[in-house]
Amino acid sequence: MDILFQGDGALLADPSTGHARQFFADKPRALIDKVMTVAEAVCRFVHDGDYFACGGFGCVRIPTAVLHEILRQGRQRLRFAGHTATHDFQLLCAGNGLGQGQTLAAVDVAYVVGLEARGLSPHARRVMESGEIACTEWTNYTLALRFKAAAMGVPFLPVHAMLGTDTLRHSAARVVACPFTGEKVALVPALYPDVAAIHVHEADRYGNCRIRGPTVADLDLARAAKRLIITCERLIPNDDIRQDPDHTVIPFFCVDAVCEVPYGSYPGNMPYEYFSDEEHLRQWLSAEKDVEGFRAFLRKHIYDVSDFTEYWQRCGGLPRMQELRRQEFLLHRGL
Amino acid sequence: MSATYNAMELMICCAARLLEDGKTAAIGTGAPCAAAMLAQRTHAPHLVILFEAGGIAPQLPTMPISVGDSRSFHRAVMATSMADIMETCQRGLIDYTFLGGAQIDPYGNLNSTSIGSDYVRPKVRLPGSGGANDLASFCWRMVVITQHDRRRFVDKLDFLTTPGYLTGPGAREAAGLPPGSGPYRVITDLAVLGYNDATKRMEIHSLHPGVTLEQVRAATGFELAAREPLTTTEPPTPTELLLLREEVDPHRYIIGRCYTGHS
Numbered sequence: 001m002d003i004l005f006q007g008d009g010a011l012l013a014d015p016s017t018g019h020a021r022q023f024f025a026d027k028p029r030a031l032i033d034k035v036m037t038v039a040e041a042v043c044r045f046v047h048d049g050d051y052f053a054c055g056g057f058g059c060v061r062i063p064t065a066v067l068h069e070i071l072r073q074g075r076q077r078l079r080f081a082g083h084t085a086t087h088d089f090q091l092l093c094a095g096n097g098l099g100q101g102q103t104l105a106a107v108d109v110a111y112v113v114g115l116e117a118r119g120l121s122p123h124a125r126r127v128m129e130s131g132e133i134a135c136t137e138w139t140n141y142t143l144a145l146r147f148k149a150a151a152m153g154v155p156f157l158p159v160h161a162m163l164g165t166d167t168l169r170h171s172a173a174r175v176v177a178c179p180f181t182g183e184k185v186a187l188v189p190a191l192y193p194d195v196a197a198i199h200v201h202e203a204d205r206y207g208n209c210r211i212r213g214p215t216v217a218d219l220d221l222a223r224a225a226k227r228l229i230i231t232c233e234r235l236i237p238n239d240d241i242r243q244d245p246d247h248t249v250i251p252f253f254c255v256d257a258v259c260e261v262p263y264g265s266y267p268g269n270m271p272y273e274y275f276s277d278e279e280h281l282r283q284w285l286s287a288e289k290d291v292e293g294f295r296a297f298l299r300k301h302i303y304d305v306s307d308f309t310e311y312w313q314r315c316g317g318l319p320r321m322q323e324l325r326r327q328e329f330l331l332h333r334g335l
Numbered sequence: 336m337s338a339t340y341n342a343m344e345l346m347i348c349c350a351a352r353l354l355e356d357g358k359t360a361a362i363g364t365g366a367p368c369a370a371a372m373l374a375q376r377t378h379a380p381h382l383v384i385l386f387e388a389g390g391i392a393p394q395l396p397t398m399p400i401s402v403g404d405s406r407s408f409h410r411a412v413m414a415t416s417m418a419d420i421m422e423t424c425q426r427g428l429i430d431y432t433f434l435g436g437a438q439i440d441p442y443g444n445l446n447s448t449s450i451g452s453d454y455v456r457p458k459v460r461l462p463g464s465g466g467a468n469d470l471a472s473f474c475w476r477m478v479v480i481t482q483h484d485r486r487r488f489v490d491k492l493d494f495l496t497t498p499g500y501l502t503g504p505g506a507r508e509a510a511g512l513p514p515g516s517g518p519y520r521v522i523t524d525l526a527v528l529g530y531n532d533a534t535k536r537m538e539i540h541s542l543h544p545g546v547t548l549e550q551v552r553a554a555t556g557f558e559l560a561a562r563e564p565l566t567t568t569e570p571p572t573p574t575e576l577l578l579l580r581e582e583v584d585p586h587r588y589i590i591g592r593c594y595t596g597h598s
Contacts, residue, residue, distance in 0.1 A: 057388045057403030057417075084388070084403070084417070084465070114462035116401050117364045128460035137448065140387065141421035141469035148418060160425055161472040164510030165444075166495040167464050170454065175511065184511025214389025214403055215416045269404045271414075276404065328405055330396060 001179060007171035009136030012079045012106050013051045015189035017155050023192075023226050027253070033205045034258045038231065038308060041257035042069040045227045046195050049105075051079040053147075053191075053225065055198030055218040058086030058116065059268040059276050061211070063197035063231045065261045065308035067091040070103065072302060077105040081193060082112040083143040083217060087268055090115065090284065093124040094298055096132065098291065106134040108191070110143045118281060123288040137170040138162075138188070144217035146191035150224030158185035196225035199264045200250070201273070203232040207255025208241045208248050213271030215249065222250040231261040233273055263321055266312050275327035280315055340571045342524035343590050344579055345543060347373060348571040349522045350433065350480055359383045360431040361424055361470050365589055366480045367433030368398050372583045377575065385429065387466040389415045398588060402466075421466065424473035427513070432474035434467050435481055438492050441536045441557045442506075443479065443499025443518030445471070446492040454494070467497040472512050476519035483523035483554045490557040500535035525551045527568055531560065541566040 014020075036044075046052065052070075056062040067088055070078075075095070082089055089112045095103025104127070113124045127133060138146070139161055149157040162168040163175065163186055173186045198218050200209040207230055211218065222228055230250070235258070241248055264270075267277035267284075287297035305311050312321065326332045343366065350370035354360055356379040362371050363386075371384050372395055383392050388403030391413040399406035408414040423429060436445035437459075447467055451458030471477045477499070481487055499518040501507055508514050520540075521528040527541045539551060539561040552559055571579070584590050 057401065059401055060388070060403040060405075082463070086401075109463045111462045111465035113460055118400070120461070125460055129457055131456040137463060139464040139468040140417060140466040144416075144418045144421070160511065160513055161469045163472065163512050164495075164498050164501045164506065165468060166492075167448070167468050167497070186511070212414075213405065214386075214408060214414045216388055216403060217417050219416065220418070269401070271405050271408075276400065278400065333397075 001176045003174050003176060005175035007168050007173050009170045009172045011172040012108055012136055013191055015155050017153055020192045029253045031206050034207050034255060035205045036257050038065045038069045038259045041229045041259055042066060042073055045229055045256050046070060046075055048076045050194040053081035053193040053196045053221055054088050055221055057084045057216045061199050061265050061270055062088050062268045063199040064266060065231055065264050066197035066229055068302050068308060071095050075103060076101050078103060079106040080104055081143060082107045082109045084140055085112050086115040090121040090124050093127045096127045098295055104133050108138055109135050110138045110140045119285060121288060123294060136172055137167045142188045146188050147217050147220040147224040149190035150192045151220040156187045156189050158187055162186045193225045195227040196221050197229040198222060199231045202234050202236045203230050203258050204236055204238040204241050205258060206252035207258050208252045209250035210247050211249050219249055222254045227256045228254050229257045230255050231259045231264045233262055235260045261308055263312050274321060274324035277324055340576055343592055344571055346480055346522050348575045349527055353520060354379050354382050357381045358430040361385045361429050361474055362433050363402055364399050369583050369589045373579055376578045376582060385420055387417055387420050389417060389420060421469050429474045431476050431478060432470040433478050433480060434471060437461055438487055438489050439479060440489060440492050442501060444492055444495050445497040446494045448494040448496045450493050464496050471497045475516050478519055479521045481523055483525040485554060485556045488555040503535050525554060538562050541568040543568045544570055
């Protein structure tokens with residue numbers, strides 16, 4: 001097949017299915033207890049230089065505790081899948097340009113820097129505009145498709161997007177003519193993250209997971225990732241999983257660590273559990289405007305905090321969480 | 336009717352009127368969402384809304400903050416994956432998408448990636464494509480809602496994030512994008528614009544009440560033709576305004592975000 005066009009963006013992770021199969025050949029399959037703390041999970045499974053991805057949709061069902069722990073443990077030179085990334089990207093950027101070394105070295109960009117309707121993150125802008133992070137451009141769907149290719153165990157998938165644009169020019173996609181129809185398609189390479197973190201509603205101690213609400217790209221991400229940290233709102237007995245196996249969306253053998261983290265998506269939204277804390281997210285955006293102020297804000301909310309529970313306790317504790325539960329169920333509107 | 340209204344209210348009404356009953360629309364938060372909600376409450380009760388994170392046909396109680404938050408699938412028929420939504424678009428089932436951007440060019444191409452000539456050290460780093468490139472590639476008709484000024488309406492984009500008609504007639508098809516898809520309307524605080532069938536360049540369809548052709552051209556950084564006969568945009572009806580203010584956006588999150596000078 002002739003390559004008709006090739007983007008000049010760097011390929012930030014190895015798309016080889018053969019190498020991935022070699023890795024998965026040695027991945028433990030045993031039904032063993034994987035419950036541990038977030039600190040232990042990050043210590044064992046997130047390494048300097050890793051390609052990291054996280055689940056959810058920016059401020060919805062994100063593994064906030066893992067992101068905090070990555071900053072606290074000072075992980076360096078990560079490559080990151082900037083897929084629908086908002087508060088998650090904002091958090092990782094806090095490890096750059098503030099005297100904590102360089103948490104992020106390279107990003108596959110689909111959506112970063114912004115927090116949707118809330119505006120752009122001033123610090124993420126500073127970091128991205130400094131040129132210290134290598135970027136390759138993609139789109140939300142094509143990054144999801146790259147996870148899907150990896151989850152399928154194939155080296156690429158075709159798509160009718162990106163064509164004709166600078167997004168394609170700055171990507172690592174390639175354009176070919178379909179051997180069956182002659183249609184031009186962009187081929188996007190499989191993306192196997194070294195490690196991913198996904199926040200779910202319920203998991204058993206072995207890592208069988210249930211998710212409610214949109215799954216975004218997480219079912220493919222869970223299967224594409226070489227190592228997977230699950231944080232969950234609640235641990236449930238394995239017997240519950242076995243009573244109702246059609247609710248399992250991630251099977252245990254994809255999972256390396258299971259961490260019970262109530263309110264684990266805070267300040268993001270967790271469908272059917274609690275709404276996003278818009279006030280606290282505004283505080284983040286406002287604190288970032290001034291570098292010194294932001295350092296103090298990070299000390300208060302991340303670096304001088306022992307774990308995630310202490311974080312949300314500093315942000316209003318249980319009364320605040322109850323208010324966010326009321327907002328989630330629209331109870332504050334008298335419904 | 337001489338009800339007073341602001342530019343954002345008029346833009347939302349224009350966008351709502353485009354959406355036909357029984358069609359499908361992949362939308363984002365903000366003005367597009369308000370337009371879809373208004374359309375459902377007026378002439379298009381069977382308009383199907385989809386959000387890229389996975390919500391299908393929600394009955395929106397209030398406007399979502401994120402295209403993936405709990406509102407985006409409230410009383411929906413399905414909460415699925417992003418790939419499922421995007422693949423539904425790619426299969427050809429989605430009629431409309433609403434997009435925005437920091438810059439738009441005469442062919443309806445959009446920039447939401449960066450401002451400045453140096454990609455590595457941009458003057459402003461913007462979020463990137465998000466789902467915009469996918470939706471503009473796959474959906475039949477792309478509608479843009481944006482403020483109208485020379486900073487946004489430029490002859491040459493700093494970065495072509497999302498495809499409009501690219502370089503003109505036949506360019507989308509030559510690039511491999513689905514035939515028959517492409518930009519449809521641009522709704523601004525000054526006018527409603529469409530695209531010339533032959534040249535695929537943007538042209539003015541109607542001027543908002545009180546706005547002159549010269550004013551629109553002065554706010555546009557490229558040559559802009561006007562379709563004949565050039566009409567005046569129908570102002571919002573009292574019913575549209577009532578629904579918009581009391582049901583769609585009672586807290587004025589969107590309609591309170593008024594662009595200056597044209598109310």
